[in-house]
Each structure stands twice: as structure tokens, then as C-alpha cells.
Amino acid sequence: MNILFLRHSAGFEHSYLPDAEVACKQIGAAQGWKVQTTHHLQRISRESLAKLDLLVFATTGNLDFDDEQKRAVIDFVRDGKAFLGIHNATDTGYDWPEYGEMLGGYFSGHPWHQEVGVIVEDTEHPATRMLGEHFRVTDEIYTFKNWDRDKTRVLMRIDNDSVDLEKGNREDHDYALGWCHEYGAGRVMYTALGHPDALWHEDWFRQHILGCMRWALRLED
Numbered sequence: 001m002n003i004l005f006l007r008h009s010a011g012f013e014h015s016y017l018p019d020a021e022v023a024c025k026q027i028g029a030a031q032g033w034k035v036q037t038t039h040h041l042q043r044i045s046r047e048s049l050a051k052l053d054l055l056v057f058a059t060t061g062n063l064d065f066d067d068e069q070k071r072a073v074i075d076f077v078r079d080g081k082a083f084l085g086i087h088n089a090t091d092t093g094y095d096w097p098e099y100g101e102m103l104g105g106y107f108s109g110h111p112w113h114q115e116v117g118v119i120v121e122d123t124e125h126p127a128t129r130m131l132g133e134h135f136r137v138t139d140e141i142y143t144f145k146n147w148d149r150d151k152t153r154v155l156m157r158i159d160n161d162s163v164d165l166e167k168g169n170r171e172d173h174d175y176a177l178g179w180c181h182e183y184g185a186g187r188v189m190y191t192a193l194g195h196p197d198a199l200w201h202e203d204w205f206r207q208h209i210l211g212c213m214r215w216a217l218r219l220e221d
Contacts, residue, residue, distance in 0.1 A: 001033040001217060003054040008039045010061025014088055019200035020058060027210050041065060046072040054082040054217055057089040058194075063096070074098050078184030082216035086209075087194040090144060102183050103190060105147025111167035112141040113195075117159030118177060126220040127178065127189065127211035128155045130204055136162075140195035143169050144176070152179040180215060189216040 005024050007017045021037040028035030041064055049055065049072055065073075077083045083102070091107035093099035100106050115138040120128050141158065158175040165173055177192040189212045199205045214220045 001028075001031070001053045002051055003028055003033055003035045003056060003213070004043065004048075004052050005035060005037040005056040005058065006039070006041075006044065007037060007058045008041055008063060009059065010063055011091065012060050012088070014058070014060070014195065016087075016194060016197045016200060017058060019197045020086065020194065023200040023206055023209065024056065027206055027213070031210070041069070044069050044073065046075075049073070049076045049081075052076070052081065054084060054213060056084045056086065056213075057092065058086045059092040060088045061092055062094055063092060065096070070096055070098065074102060077102060077186035077188060080185035082186060082213075082218070083183070083188045084212050084216050085188070085190040087140075087142070087192060089190065090142060090192070100146055102188060104152045104179055104181065104188065105144035108143045108145035109169050110140045110142050111169065112158075112163050114138065114141075114163075116141055117162035118156050119159050120156045122153070122155045125155050125180075125211070126215050127180070127191070127208055129211070130207045131156070134159065137193065137199075138196060139193050139199070141175070141177070142192045147176070149174060149176065149179075152181040154179050180212075187216045187218065189213075 025035045085103050115136055118135050120131050120133050122128055154176045155178040160173055180189045191212055
């Protein structure tokens, strides 16, 4: 498997990114996969994507892609390949509506940066089966706009009893933290976790990221 991890920051620069690069390379090496990382947007082209199986975004802000690069990314997934968005991958591409539609939503705020309870809705999924039915994590908790659970497969959500809902910004109080879906002939996976540097050194979190990759790559269902 050939994987490219794009960690371009056109907005806020997350401190976890170097840890994530190393972790993803180590995860890939253990599976016999080739994982490359870059912050250069010019690495994304129709020609380069043709050599990949999985594209990973950990980006912020409006990416300075030209129209052909944008079409190439969407076609890459739609034509049968895999995409994984990590944490701030929803906090990007606001001027690129096809991206938001593909991923399933956009960042709408992070009202909670604390330990929260997480309810695992799908305990059989390869990305969440190591988490049990409920776990606790300290993270920067995102909320989302242009997101609808009817359009995706929700894997985990905030336990609303563990946060002050008055700080939230969704009328339905439906705060997912991970989801996945088919997009055309391809697969899209998103995890909202990953802001703390230390998480990338936790075995359970690395298993979670591996499960995200394996599902997106159709190695597991």
C-alpha cells in the first residue's frame, strides 16, 4: 500500500503534526506499507495520486490548490481510492464545497478542551473495536456544521453527560467524533481525535488510526 500524509497548515499550525508523521510512518512500516509525509501542496497532482492507495489530510485553512488539483483529489476518492481525514481535516477547504461534501462536514468550533466521555456507537468497526462501548479522552473537541448523521456512518460521539452542553453549538446536541462512508467507488474515514501530541504515542490511539486506514483501504469492514 502506498500512502501520502499531507500536513499543510494554511491556518493554525498544530503541534501534534510531527508526532503524527512519525506515528503514521511507524504504523505503516509494521504493516509493510510505504508511508510518505509532506507539507508541500505541489505533491498533490493527478499523476502522483495515481500511484497512491490512501490519501491522508491533516490540514488547516483554505488550501492553495488549483482547480485541477481539487478535481484530482475528488476523482481519486470517487474512482475507488481511500481518504482519511484526521482532526483538523475538517478545518480546511472552506472554499472547496466538493471537499466538505466528500468528507462529510466542516469544523464549527471547539467549545470543549477537556476530558470527555465518548460513546462508541459501532463497537465492531476496525477503527473503534479496541475502544469498548465507552471511554474517556482528553482532547480538543470539535463540533461540525454541514454535517448530518443520516449521510454517514457514525462510529463514536460525545457522551453529552460529560460536557456542559450550553457551550455547544448544535441544536440537536449530536456531536460525533468519528464517521465513515462510501464516496462514489471509494471510502472516506474521519476521526476528530488527535490534537494532543501525547495521544500519538498511545498504543490504543495508534490502533485506532490503523483501523481507520484499514477500513478506508477495504482491508476490513
